[in-house]
Amino acid sequence: ARGRRGPAATRGRRALKNFAAGRTGAWREVWPLIADYEDGFLRALIDLAPDIVHVHDLHPLPAAAAYDRYRAARGLPPVPWVYDAHEWLPGQMMPGPVDQRIAWKAAEAELIHEADAVVAVTDGLADRMREYHALQERPVTVINGPWGAQVPMDPAERLPLRTELGLSDDVPLLVYVGKLAEVRGVRTLVDALPLLPGVHVAYVGSPDPGARQGLRDRAAQLDVADRMHIVDYVPSASVTWYVSSATAGVSPLLPTPAHESAVATKLRECLLA
Known part of the structure; x- marks a missing residue:
């Protein structure tokens, strides 16, 4: 009607x-x-x-x-x-x-x-x-699994994640690897930072400027911008080497039928790292 x-x-x-x-x-x-x-x-x-x-x-x-x-x-x-x-x-x-x-x-x-x-x-x-x-x-x-070997990059190109961020070994560092999309729960990590004093979060994420700015704006609103970092992708063979210095990897995917039916690559990357 x-x-x-x-x-x-x-x-x-x-x-x-x-x-x-x-x-x-x-x-x-x-x-x-x-x-x-x-x-x-x-x-x-x-x-x-x-x-x-x-x-x-x-x-x-x-x-x-x-x-x-x-x-x-x-x-x-x-x-x-x-x-x-x-x-x-x-x-x-x-x-x-x-x-x-x-x-x-x-x-x-x-x-x-x-x-x-x-x-x-x-x-x-x-x-x-x-x-x-x-x-x-x-x-x-065909399982969408990451490389089993950790392949270091030329220091002139990239350094291990913790080194790039200038964080000492005793600083808790969470890492997310993948597309910066809201349905993948990336905003959840920023929203959690006020509840995690001293903890840093690093996104090894897609180059979408809008998504990156959205995360930065949210971090600024919550006064945690100094503990939220966004860095560019590294070659697939070097992902596990690059993120292995983090304290823990996080896969904050929001619950959808697609996310629940397949094992995300980032989980295997974190296990290997």
Whole structure:
């Protein structure tokens, strides 16, 4: 009805979006940004002319399927492609309008059947994907594990984390490694600092200036800016070496179905460190 409000209205609009996205290819209309990804990655595939396409995460997924159609329309032999699903997409909590999650969920459900192979990060996720998408074969499991060896970096490039921060060995230092996203609980660490006198927190985080500034602003509000540090990523082979001087590693991921269905890489990095 016109002008209705509240949870029932929200559920109704979401149901309509879900229904619309279920039509073949309609996810492009529900969330047009997917079409932009599709166009951009498709141009890259055409230019590269690869022998095989390895789709990492969801964003190149539509382009890989489109590249198949592009070659078929020109009488060219197909190029095999693999969908490497990094997370449980139906359970991801994406920023912005709910339309984004609805459309990506529909795109995966449609296009996963066109892939020549599917890769999951845990056996449990592989079983869940096969059942959810009614796949003929169980996805292959490739654990998203870090390097087992600690590879030091050239001192001219980076020093161990504690050394870079100028902290003595007796200063408690917590470290977070990964994307600076609110759904990953990064703000929780800053909010905890007033309750942890003398403890420092270091983020080895993504270069997003907005996310970094948000953490700095929050630290300033709580008067803990001198105990909150943000540093740039290091090469994957050197992560465990770089963070091993910290007192403890923290994985503050907020509870979402995606976070609960896979073991985060940062946990293994902390164990190895």
